[in-house]
Amino acid sequence: LAIAHQYVTQGGLDYAREILESALGPRKAKEILEKVQQTIRTTGFNLLENVDPKQIVNFIQKEHPQTIALLLAHMEPKNAAPIVSALPQELQVDVATRIATMESISPETLDQVEEVLVSQIKSLFGGDVSEIGGVKAVAEMLNSVDRGAEKNILGNLERENPELATEIKNLMFVFEDVLLLDDRSMQRVLKEIDTKDLSMALKGASEELQEKFFRNMSSRAAEMIREDMEFMGPIRLKDVEEVQQRIVDVIRRLEEDGEIIISGRGGDEDIVV
Incomplete structure (x- = not known):
């Protein structure tokens, strides 16, 4: 593809087509040229970024x-x-x-x-x-x-x-974005979440995300959640995602009410610390 791009740059589309067709045949040449044209045109849109x-x-x-x-x-x-x-x-x-x-x-x-x-x-x-x-x-x-x-x-x-x-x-805001919450916001969110829901939600979460929750609760509460997860057995992914979405809904509600802050969101300049 890089060589085809070079042909187009050096001699234009017709020049590239002639060389590629003689080497690869019309069908393959057309396929490659379409990809090259896509790259060139998309780059034009990318110029807007600057x-x-x-x-x-x-x-x-x-x-x-x-x-x-x-x-x-x-x-x-x-x-x-x-x-x-x-x-x-x-x-x-x-x-x-x-x-x-x-x-x-x-x-x-x-x-x-x-x-x-x-x-x-x-x-x-x-x-x-x-x-x-x-x-x-x-x-x-x-x-x-x-x-x-x-x-x-x-x-x-x-x-x-x-x-x-x-x-x-x-x-x-997806469940993995909980990592964006500061500790105070995490502790506020935990007050709104049912323990059984949290155990199921964390069953399908990364270790980093699990630790984010555990770090913001008492050692006894964290241990209980871990035990629940261990004895829970296999769970359908659909059920895990539904519970995670319920927690996300809680987070969005609390943010809309101004009770928590999600780092990196627009409008942080209005926050007074």
């Missing part, structure tokens, strides 16, 4: 929401987050919804977007990708935006599309 978010916002906020969603879906969620936060509130919701529900995009559509935008920004905007955006992309984005933008987007989605909002919220 542009000041404020400049991107000034440029895209006048574009159609679907175009904005397409561009942001091609960016790393952590880089797209400040752009989402800077958009007008009504546009935040529209764009987040479009990214979450985005499906496969054809190369032709991306080429059309590229033609419109390339004249205004000296970067390539294209990419032959089959899967972009989606609920996970929005969840990762919302994990990094400030709390105001998160509440605005989720609040509107809960009214307009409750099922989509629930999907996004379930992916925003």
Whole structure:
């Protein structure tokens, strides 16, 4: 693939096709060239990562929401987050919804977007990708935006599309993210969790995560949980995940009420220690 990329760079697509077809045959040559084109086009989107978010916002906020969603879906969620936060509130919701529900995009559509935008920004905007955006992309984005933008987007989605909002919220904070909680928050969470649920949830957790819980409870309570886990026997993964999700729901509720802090979330600058 690297050699094919070099052929394209040196002599263009036709030159690369001619060499590859003579060496590998038309079918294999076409397959390789498609992968090379995908790499080249996707790199064009990656150039956005080096542009000041404020400049991107000034440029895209006048574009159609679907175009904005397409561009942001091609960016790393952590880089797209400040752009989402800077958009007008009504546009935040529209764009987040479009990214979450985005499906496969054809190369032709991306080429059309590229033609419109390339004249205004000296970067390539294209990419032959089959899967972009989606609920996970929005969840990762919302994990990094400030709390105001998160509440605005989720609040509107809960009214307009409750099922989509629930999907996004379930992916925003997963059970393994308990490691982000400080000790005081952990102790507050433990007050809300049933011992039997915790034993089952930790049955499918990493050793590091188990120790995070044990470290924030008494030695006697930790020993009881360990014994419960030992005598529990095999458990269906589905049951473990359901209990873990219940604990995640408790954590999100406590965070929304301002009773705990999740490290690394947007809006920490407002915290007074």
